[in-house]
Amino acid sequence: MRSSSFIKGLDEILCGGFIHPSAILVAGSTGSGKTNICLQSLFEAAKHGENCVYISLLSESEIKITRFLSSFDFFSEDVLDSGKLRICPISADTISKGDFSIFEYINEHVLDTSLSRVVIDPITILAEIDSTFEERQFRGCELRTFIHNLFYEFEERGILLMVTGEIPEEEVASSTWSYMVDTVLELKRIKQGKNVHRHLEVIKTRGSDFVPGEHAFLITSSGMNLIREC
Secondary structure (H helix, E strand, C coil): CEECCCCECHHHHCCCCEECCCEEEEEECCCCCHHHHHHHHHHHHHHCCCCEEEEECCCCCHHHHHHHHCCCCCCCHHHHHHCCEEEEECCHHHHHCCHHHHHHHHHHHCCCCCCCEEEEECHHHHHHCEECCCCEECCHHHHHHHHHHHHHHHHHCCCEEEEEEECCHHHCCCCHHHHCCCEEEEEEEEEECCEEEEEEEEEEECCCCCCCCEEEEEEECCEEEECCCC
């Protein structure tokens, strides 16, 4: 099954949109547009009747998140008021209590309803979490098991999961996070003098073709728009 990304030009690059359900990593440096693309996709999906949730791991309040979003044309108070899109910030206190605390929060506040799409922003924060019961930081294999089990909960419910990752450009292809998802979208931001050039590249997508190469895009008040080459 395919679902639209609701990002202008991206469905064509993905040869029909996102595979649904699947896990998608949107990777890139600070300011590359990771949060923008995910929230734009959620808002537009919610406007088309889908039930969506945005999970923030940055310990930001819902008011702060909506204030940032309100500058974009895709933002809609009606969508939030209708409950079609819920914003769920996970507090720093919950994250500091470790894996069980985080999993319990997501089970109780996110997976308790019928959902179509979920965003976790940014997933890479979980690399620093502790084991709740042993009160020590996760080892690498334990983190992978936790993330695998977390992703499995979404897949079993038929949910399209998008996660963001603050990953250096040279490490995206070999990152552990990239191995654990079905699709990897890398966003690149290159500053040349006063100009900023942005590109999107599909690193991989399991079970589907895609258009290779770097694809230029803009971020404007309307959100993210990929530029079609003539």
